[in-house]
Amino acid sequence: MRSKxxxxxxxxxxxxxxxxxTAAELARLPYLQSxxxxxxxxAWYTSIDETTTLxxxxxxxxxxxxxxxxxTRNELQHSVNLSPLLPDTRYSYRVLDASGQRLxxxxxxxxxxxxxxxxxxxxxxxxxxxxxxxQYRVAIxxxxxxxxxxxxxxxxxxxxGEEKDYTANFFLPYLSILPRIPLMPSIGNHDAMxxxxxxSVFLPPSExxxxxxxxxxxxxxxxxxxxxxxSTLPLTSDSTQRxxxxxxxxxxxxxxxxxxxxxxxxxPFSAGPHGDTTTIQEELIPLFEQHGVDAVFSxxxxxxxxxxxxxxxxxxxxxxxxxxSGGGGADLYAQLGPHPLITKYESRYHFVGIRLSRSSLNxxxxxxxxxxxxxxxxxxx
Numbered sequence: 212m213r214s215k216x217x218x219x220x221x222x223x224x225x226x227x228x229x230x231x232x233t234a235a236e237l238a239r240l241p242y243l244q245s246x247x248x249x250x251x252x253x254a255w256y257t258s259i260d261e262t263t264t265l266x267x268x269x270x271x272x273x274x275x276x277x278x279x280x281x282x283t284r285n286e287l288q289h290s291v292n293l294s295p296l297l298p299d300t301r302y303s304y305r306v307l308d309a310s311g312q313r314l315x316x317x318x319x320x321x322x323x324x325x326x327x328x329x330x331x332x333x334x335x336x337x338x339x340x341x342x343x344x345x346q347y348r349v350a351i352x353x354x355x356x357x358x359x360x361x362x363x364x365x366x367x368x369x370x371x372g373e374e375k376d377y378t379a380n381f382f383l384p385y386l387s388i389l390p391r392i393p394l395m396p397s398i399g400n401h402d403a404m405x406x407x408x409x410x411s412v413f414l415p416p417s418e419x420x421x422x423x424x425x426x427x428x429x430x431x432x433x434x435x436x437x438x439x440x441x442s443t444l445p446l447t448s449d450s451t452q453r454x455x456x457x458x459x460x461x462x463x464x465x466x467x468x469x470x471x472x473x474x475x476x477x478x479p480f481s482a483g484p485h486g487d488t489t490t491i492q493e494e495l496i497p498l499f500e501q502h503g504v505d506a507v508f509s510x511x512x513x514x515x516x517x518x519x520x521x522x523x524x525x526x527x528x529x530x531x532x533x534x535x536s537g538g539g540g541a542d543l544y545a546q547l548g549p550h551p552l553i554t555k556y557e558s559r560y561h562f563v564g565i566r567l568s569r570s571s572l573n574x575x576x577x578x579x580x581x582x583x584x585x586x587x588x589x590x591x592x
Contacts, residue, residue: 236261237314238287239382241306242389245416246360246432248322250294251393252414255306255315256287263314265291267304270318277305290414299323317390320359323433325468331433332357333565334392335474337364337510338399339539340380345560346540347384348579353562354387356577360432361392364510364536365399365442365476372402372409384540395439398426399476399510403443415439420459427452429459434469435567442477442509446494453494460502469591470567473499474508478535480521482550483512492523500529505589506572508563510537513544515557515576515584532589534574536563557584 239256257263266277282291289306296302298321305316323329334353339346353361368380382389395415402409410425420429426441438459440446446453463471477488479496488511499507500522515538520530533552537544538561546556560579565572572589 236263236308237306239378240315240386240390241304241317242382243319243391243393244395244414245292245419245430246319246322246393247416247430248298248324249296250292251296251319251321252290252292253304253319254288254290254414257289258287260284260287262309263289264307264309264311265293265304266307267293267302270301270303279307285411288411296321299327299329315390319391319393322359322431325431325434327433328569329433330566330568331435332359333362333435333472333567334358334360335362335364335508335534335536335563335565336539337476337508337535338366338513338537338541339363339384340366340368340376340401341540342380342384343540345579346380349539349560349562350384350388352577352579352581355581356562356564358392358564361388361394362437362439362474362508363394363396363539364474364508365397366401366510366537366541367396367399367409369401369541371404372399373405374408374411377408377412395430395437397439397475398441398443400443403441422455423451427455429463431468433567434569436463436468436471438471438473440473440475442475442488442491446490448494456495457498460498460504464502469569470506470572471502471504472506472508473504476509477511478509478516478533479507480518480533480550480552481509481512481516481535482546482548482553482556483514483516483535483537483544484547485512486547496523496531499531500524500526503529504531506532506534508534508536510535510539513537513541513558514546515555515559515561515563516553517555517574517576517585517587518552519554520589521552532572532574532587534563536561536576555585559584
């Protein structure tokens with residue numbers, strides 16, 4: 212059950228944020244997807260099938276004109292891809308009903324250009340979608356940390372990823388975050404139970420990343436190339452997803468993207484009850500090491516876990532940081548015993564904050580009460 216205090220705190224944070232709902236026509240407030248340096252996708256839901264419009268302009272400008280865009284509509288879901296936009300720029304936007312009445316308003320920021328060297332902030336979370344008090348507490352801490360981007364390692368909606376549970380178990384806990392911070396999700400085993408519902412809600416950049424499906428994709432954000440995999444699908448050498456991944460990592464290597472980050476649900480290494488995922492170890496780790504992946508984030512076991520930098524060949528030049536972030540709101544798991552690679556295990560509700568500059572990746576695991584559980588730094592020459 213959610214405590215009254217947590218709900219009030221979430222509402223206060225929401226009211227303090229530049230987003231508001233003024234009428235019942237919006238069943239779900241706007242949420243941001245697929246950010247680039249010159250575009251972003253915004254989606255929202257109405258309670259009935261009706262016409263809406265989105266208008267936007269440069270933020271903090273009383274003289275800039277509002278530009279109106281008519282969204283596409285899929286039953287109750289409305290979405291629009293705004294482009295072209297200026298890089299690393301903040302915009303204001305409004306959702307309007309057919310008469311021009313404002314239903315919601317908020318702001319977003321585009322990604323910085325690759326190579327500019329600006330520090331960016333990722334928040335990583337997983338196994339959250341229960342609507343629990345803990346999920347609200349973690350959401351508050353993420354809101355206070357002020358990330359540029361939210362990455363989810365899967366199991367966004369319990370118990371079975373059904374559309375009917377998305378509002379209470381996903382959209383409501385993050386109502387102070389999603390209208391302003393882009394979300395990039397991956398599919399967990401619970402989400403895969405009703406994967407068509409997941410695919411109807413989320414709009415990741417499958418086309419631009421040359422993926423044939425929204426179940427896995429990639430994108431660039433600043434100096435980072437980020438890959439989302441679906442670990443509920445085959446990843447063997449003869450699988451479609453594996454062929455796509457090899458091509459994607461090869462392309463990112465030739466373009467000299469400064470950082471390479473991969474996330475998916477099932478962890479290669481874990482000291483929790485689910486344990487190691489040996490197929491991930493066998494099929495993907497050599498590929499990650501070959502293409503210079505720096506960090507891999509997973510969920511599934513409901514805890515925080517971290518390795519030191521690890522290479523299957525012992526070569527420090529191909530070593531990778533592996534992190535499990537599965538403490539987003541579902542019941543926590545205790546550590547089963549020692550693990551040769553897991554150097555830190557915390558059975559605590561948390562998110563992982565990543566500060567990414569040109570020369571370093573700085574990680575903090577932040578608990579639902581704001582306590583820093585762990586810190587780690589990767590450096591690049």
